[in-house]
Amino acid sequence: MFEDGQVYSPVTExxxxxxxxxxxxxxxxxxxxDYLARRGQIAAxxxxxxxxxxxxxxxxxYTEDEHEVWRTVSAALAEAHARHAHPEYLAAKAALGLPADRVPQLAEVSERLAPLTGWTYIAAPGSVPLxxxxxxxxxxxFSSTQYLRHASQPLYTPEPDIIHEVIGHGNGLASERFARITEAAGQALTRMESEEAAKLVADVFWFSMEFGVIYEAGPSGARELKAYGAGILSSFGEMEEFREMEIRDLDLADMGTLNYDITQYQPILFAAQDLGHLxxxxxxxxxxxxxxxxxxxxxxxEDRGLVPERV
Structure with missing residues (x-):
């Protein structure tokens, strides 16, 4: 969950x-x-x-305190992933093999990821223009931050940090199927001439690759809801809650126009019937x-009353 309305903290040079x-x-x-100074150093x-x-x-x-944050969160998320993550994500995570005992450098993430799907990571101080x-x-x-959340609350972050960018997105990008969808999203938005169209593409991305869920057949044959979105899979709290949210079928018109509040757990999620459906x-x-x-x-x-008609 990201509680800062601007998502990324603004940076001044x-x-x-x-x-x-x-x-x-x-x-x-x-x-x-000390944390403020450290954040400034990493952004610089x-x-x-x-x-x-x-x-x-x-x-x-990275300092020992920062490595300890990574270790603490990695262990908590690994346990939650085993219960809540989609098998495609789990297989990709195993293939990528990120270290659990220390913060990896972005160059190391690229070295592990590139042979699998051709993706690489670059550094960003915070927000990157859409x-x-x-x-x-x-x-x-993938443009990634390099800072970590505050050590006093390792399982909480008010903004995306390297844990979100690498554990959430990086593991998913080790799946060629998720990697293709993410690449296609980039191609789609850069084709758009209007800002309204670009926003619609970005919102579909939000409700899929950031906060997407998929049904999967469980051991008993009953369908279980699993997460694949990076925003869920990098948040211990959101993984414990997402099945209690309103679950809707994939609906591009709804996904592309639904208003959402980034300061709360997402109350509405869109589920694919399986990975092929996604x-x-x-x-x-x-x-x-x-x-x-x-x-x-x-x-x-507008015709379905999902958003107000423009005048």
Whole structure:
């Protein structure tokens, strides 16, 4: 769950070269000067990194406290993944083999991921402009933060951190099937000319690759709801709650126009009947959508009363 309405904390680069990260009032590290300084150092590494000339992705010298946060969260999430994650994600996670005892460098994540699906990771200080972020996705490149949540509350974060970016998204990107859908999302958004169409694509991505769920046949033959979205699979609390939410069938018009509050657990989730169904509906939409298709979905949503009609 991300409780900061801006998702990523804003970053300011001052004339003297120092970098300041502006944490939300509800952030556990808001009044911790050491944490604030550390966040500034890590953001500065990404800001000064010159991607254009091919510099290596910044290496962060993580502290023992930061490694301990990673260890604590990795152990808690592993137990929850065994119960709640979709088998495709679990198989990809096993193939990627991220370390559980220390924070991996982004270069190491790329070294493990590239042979599996061709994806690589690059560094970002925080928020990345929408079209830039999706433009990288279309090249199988994921922009990731490098900071960790505050040590006082390791199972809680008010913003996406490296745990979300790597354990949530990175493990999923080790699946070629999830990797193809994510790449197609990047291609789709960068095709869009209007900002309204781009937002619709991003919202479908939100309710699929960030907060998506899939039905899977359980040991008894009964269908069980499993998570594959990175926002769920990087949140111990959300994994314990997602089955209690309102579960709707995949519906592109609804997914692309539904208002959602990023400050709360998602109360409405969209479930695929199986992985093939996700590929057929969401994957095909990303592969073929254009501005006209997004406009038709918007009109459909209006006709069905899902969103107010524009005047």
């Amino acid at each position: 001052h004339r003297d070269g120092t970098v300041q990260v502006h944490l939300a009032d509800n952030h556990p590290g808001r009044d911790d000067p 590494a990404a800001l000064t990194w010159d991607r254009a000339v091919g510099e290596p992705v910044p290496t962060i010298g 079209r830039e972020f999706y433009g990288d996705l279309r090249q199988r490149t 590929e057929d509906v969401v994957g095909d939409f990303f592969a073929t959508a254009d501005d006209d298709a997004c406009a038709r979905l918007r009109r459909e949503a």
